[in-house]
Amino acid sequence: MVKRIAAMLALVLLLTGCSTDQRILDRLGMVQTAAFDSTEGGKLLVTASIPVIDPNTEEHREILQAETDSVKEARLVFSRQTDLRVVSGQMRELLFGMDLAEKGLWKYVETQLRDPSVGFSVKLTIVDGKAGELLAAEHKPHADTGRYITHLLEKEASGNNIPATTLYEFSRDYNDDGIDVIAPIVSDGSDKVRVSGIALFAGDRMVMRVPVKEGLIFALCRGKLKRGEAALDLEGQSGKREVAVFSSVTSKRKVKVHRLPDGRFKVDLYVSLQGSVLDYTGQRTLKEEADRHELEKEVALSIEDKAEQLIRQMQQKKTDALGLGQYVRNSLSYKAWEDMDWREMYPEVEVKCHAKVKIKDYGKYM
Amino acid sequence: MPKQQDQQERLSLRHILQEFEECADLTQREFPEIGAYIVYFSHSVDNLLLINQVLDPLSSLKRKKDLEQLLCESQFVPVTDSKTAVKGILGGGVAIFAADSVHLIDVFGPEARSVTESETESIIAGPHDAFVESATTNISLIRRRIRSSHLKVIHCAVGEVSKTDVYILYMKDIANLDYVKDLEGRIRRIETDAINDGGMLSQYIEDKPTSVFPQFLTTERPDVSSSKLVSGKILVLIDNSPTVISAPASFFEFFSSSDDYYERWVLGTALRLVRYVALLITLMLTALYVAVTSFHYEMIPESMLLTLAESRNRVPFPPVYEALMMEFTIELLREAGARLPTKVGQTIGIVGGIVIGQAAVQAGLTSNILIISVASSAIASFVIPSYLMSASLRVIRFGVIILAGVWGNMGLVFGIAVIVIHLCGLSSLGSSYLIPVAPMRSRDWKDVFIRAPFFALVTRPTQNQTSNPIRQKNRK
Numbered sequence: 001m002v003k004r005i006a007a008m009l010a011l012v013l014l015l016t017g018c019s020t021d022q023r024i025l026d027r028l029g030m031v032q033t034a035a036f037d038s039t040e041g042g043k044l045l046v047t048a049s050i051p052v053i054d055p056n057t058e059e060h061r062e063i064l065q066a067e068t069d070s071v072k073e074a075r076l077v078f079s080r081q082t083d084l085r086v087v088s089g090q091m092r093e094l095l096f097g098m099d100l101a102e103k104g105l106w107k108y109v110e111t112q113l114r115d116p117s118v119g120f121s122v123k124l125t126i127v128d129g130k131a132g133e134l135l136a137a138e139h140k141p142h143a144d145t146g147r148y149i150t151h152l153l154e155k156e157a158s159g160n161n162i163p164a165t166t167l168y169e170f171s172r173d174y175n176d177d178g179i180d181v182i183a184p185i186v187s188d189g190s191d192k193v194r195v196s197g198i199a200l201f202a203g204d205r206m207v208m209r210v211p212v213k214e215g216l217i218f219a220l221c222r223g224k225l226k227r228g229e230a231a232l233d234l235e236g237q238s239g240k241r242e243v244a245v246f247s248s249v250t251s252k253r254k255v256k257v258h259r260l261p262d263g264r265f266k267v268d269l270y271v272s273l274q275g276s277v278l279d280y281t282g283q284r285t286l287k288e289e290a291d292r293h294e295l296e297k298e299v300a301l302s303i304e305d306k307a308e309q310l311i312r313q314m315q316q317k318k319t320d321a322l323g324l325g326q327y328v329r330n331s332l333s334y335k336a337w338e339d340m341d342w343r344e345m346y347p348e349v350e351v352k353c354h355a356k357v358k359i360k361d362y363g364k365y366m
Numbered sequence: 367m368p369k370q371q372d373q374q375e376r377l378s379l380r381h382i383l384q385e386f387e388e389c390a391d392l393t394q395r396e397f398p399e400i401g402a403y404i405v406y407f408s409h410s411v412d413n414l415l416l417i418n419q420v421l422d423p424l425s426s427l428k429r430k431k432d433l434e435q436l437l438c439e440s441q442f443v444p445v446t447d448s449k450t451a452v453k454g455i456l457g458g459g460v461a462i463f464a465a466d467s468v469h470l471i472d473v474f475g476p477e478a479r480s481v482t483e484s485e486t487e488s489i490i491a492g493p494h495d496a497f498v499e500s501a502t503t504n505i506s507l508i509r510r511r512i513r514s515s516h517l518k519v520i521h522c523a524v525g526e527v528s529k530t531d532v533y534i535l536y537m538k539d540i541a542n543l544d545y546v547k548d549l550e551g552r553i554r555r556i557e558t559d560a561i562n563d564g565g566m567l568s569q570y571i572e573d574k575p576t577s578v579f580p581q582f583l584t585t586e587r588p589d590v591s592s593s594k595l596v597s598g599k600i601l602v603l604i605d606n607s608p609t610v611i612s613a614p615a616s617f618f619e620f621f622s623s624s625d626d627y628y629e630r631w632v633l634g635t636a637l638r639l640v641r642y643v644a645l646l647i648t649l650m651l652t653a654l655y656v657a658v659t660s661f662h663y664e665m666i667p668e669s670m671l672l673t674l675a676e677s678r679n680r681v682p683f684p685p686v687y688e689a690l691m692m693e694f695t696i697e698l699l700r701e702a703g704a705r706l707p708t709k710v711g712q713t714i715g716i717v718g719g720i721v722i723g724q725a726a727v728q729a730g731l732t733s734n735i736l737i738i739s740v741a742s743s744a745i746a747s748f749v750i751p752s753y754l755m756s757a758s759l760r761v762i763r764f765g766v767i768i769l770a771g772v773w774g775n776m777g778l779v780f781g782i783a784v785i786v787i788h789l790c791g792l793s794s795l796g797s798s799y800l801i802p803v804a805p806m807r808s809r810d811w812k813d814v815f816i817r818a819p820f821f822a823l824v825t826r827p828t829q830n831q832t833s834n835p836i837r838q839k840n841r842k
Contacts, residue, residue, distance in 0.1 A: 001576070024685065025659040026678040030671070053675040089664035090671060117664055 178325025412475020686771025
């Protein structure tokens with residue numbers, strides 16, 4: 001017994017004698033946000049934002065920049081710039097510049113995925129312009145831009161209009177057949193950071209953007225909404241613009257795939273939406289049930305219209321961000337799917353959108 | 367008959383006085399008219415009894431014949447060998463030396479503390495009496511609760527010098543006689559000079575004396591003791607100690623308190639769960655702090671990261687030293703509080719509270735969050751009803767903290783694994799210490815992790831191996 005204990009103690013001492021894997025919290029520079037841009041020389045410009053812990057300074061964050069060939073090499077450069085040990089285990093946000101996104105992101109994402117200290121729930125966002133500049137910029141009431149962007153996107157994603165994309169979702173959609181990656185786009189609006197759209201990818205290259213206005217239509221077509229908010233533009237009867245604002249929106253989509261006689265696919269996209277009308281600027285009185293039904297139909301028509309338009313654009317850019325390919329794949333045998341080049345087939349697919357709208361109530365007044 | 371003469375010679379008054387030579391506390395009195403001597407220890411006899419039973423009758427006698435008659439009464443036990451006479455006098459008897467015989471009368475009645483409230487196991491609702499040092503009082507407290515002739519008492523004397531009375535109590539038809547025999551054998555095999563307390567006795571008869579965990583439940587509450595008895599456990603009472611041993615015991619028994627049964631079952635269940643959480647907190651919270659702040663910064667939630675890092679910022683030591691230092695300070699405080707009289711103890715509490723609270727943080731010795739974790743684990747350790755168990759867990763905690771400081775979460779898990787493995791290997795009177803979890807006895811769980819309503823508590827614990835497992839009729 002005594003011998004065993006002695007051996008155990010010796011083991012503890014020996015094994016820890018040259019311990020280097022200790023990472024004591026207050027000696028770490030924990031990268032909160034990393035931004036990636038391509039430079040003119042074809043190199044990579046990495047910008048990292050590290051929160052400053054010392055309560056005695058005014059500064060809330062430290063910005064480190066390095067121009068390197070690889071992502072992880074940047075960390076070595078960072079280490080030379082700071083007295084802290086730079087680690088990426090507390091990273092929450094990856095920002096990619098637009099130019100980089102258009103060239104392809106997979107190799108940068110892959111590097112992050114390979115690092116065990118980087119979590120799968122790290123968010124991935126595209127920046128309209130230079131990511132590093134946005135991160136380095138000061139946005140007055142917000143001491144830490146990285147954190148600000150993270151929270152902004154978290155909040156937006158919870159309202160369902162703009163999806164927040166995590167590393168996990170990026171790699172899942174990238175590696176899966178029949179669906180393409182999407183990511184939110186933010187841009188620098190002088191003193192504010194603004195969510196300005198959704199980036200749609202073909203493979204790992206960004207090929208198209210959906211403006212914020214159509215974010216809702218895109219979200220309705222892509223999947224379920226829960227407790228969302230929606231403002232829908234309608235062409236009024238008199239040609240005047242009308243707006244219907246819905247709250248507590250829940251929506252579902254269903255996809256049905258048919259094969260047309262000529263070998264092409266026809267996809268029926270059923271979108272059903274429920275919500276209560278908060279605001280409506282048109283002529284109808286919502287008190288009347290008949291009027292409400294009319295409004296429902298009108299909204300449905302407008303959704304169908306816009307959705308089909310959006311999908312047509314996506315087909316032109318060959319990005320299947322709605323994941324229609326998955327339904328096509330499921331309707332086929334494995335061999336048939338393997339033999340088919342979906343990306344080439346996709347633009348030929350005939351997509352029809354069927355929307356169904358239900359007004360649950362029109363507010364609590366009256 | 368030279369042999370008998372020899373014995374008679376040995377049991378003479380002279381011989382007894384020789385035995386008690388230089389015992390200044392021995393009292394002897396002579397009654398010259400009847401030629402009688404009495405010898406006793408005045409401090410271990412009851413004065414009233416002494417006067418009524420011995421002094422008055424003897425002094426009223428005039429003739430030797432009357433004495434012989436008196437001594438025929440049954441309370442006067444004739445003694446023939448001197449060993450018994452000595453033992454009797456030591457046990458609170460009066461030895462009466464007549465011309466040709468020696469008699470003993472038991473008028474035992476030493477000074478004793480009256481029955482008071484338990485300090486180590488106080489409860490809010492329920493009986494408040496606690497055992498005292500006198501074993502006879504203690505047995506009477508139990509007999510008062512269990513009025514059954516099936517409550518059997520075995521007597522042994524332990525200690526080669528002290529000859530302390532030890533009583534083994536069990537319910538015939540409920541307790542497993544194999545356990546009783548085993549326990550009695552263990553007690554009879556003890557060879558030592560003196561045993562002063564139940565806690566000490568239990569260490570002599572445990573299955574594994576080297577373990578940190580107590581393998582028998584000790585209590586000083588008569589209500590707990592009697593409920594253990596009727597559930598089929600065996601009690602060991604030792605004279606001169608309020609601590610009663612209950613055997614066999616399982617690890618989980620240490621986390622139940624008698625008021626679980628006196629309060630509503632929902633409350634009892636909630637309190638039990640709280641105690642198991644307290645077990646985890648007291649073992650692991652500070653260790654987790656050490657592991658997280660020195661190895662696993664990734665685990666910290668974003669919103670806590672800055673506060674945690676900020677509070678660590680001024681601390682000059684690595685987290686493991688910081689934590690050990692604070693835990694040590696808490697132990698100092700606790701020990702000081704336990705040793706000092708209550709009035710001074712309060713001062714210690716205040717001074718300690720300031721020292722390890724605000725001041726230590728302001729001086730930059732520790733971080734706020736560590737203080738919280740150290741304090742919560744100290745408080746959690748006091749939640750555990752058994753003082754012995756909570757003390758054991760507090761000691762183990764230091765080991766877990768060191769492991770966490772050396773290997774992070776892996777060390778923490780390693781430490782917990784070692785503890786669990788050790789617990790699995792323990793036994794109490796040969797029955798598993800981790801029952802009803804290992805071996806699995808799901809029927810018992812409703813009185814271990816929760817306190818189910820009484821209609822559901824039909825059976826006695828499996829561990830007791832009782833021949834009579836049904837406790838009550840199921841009303842539902």
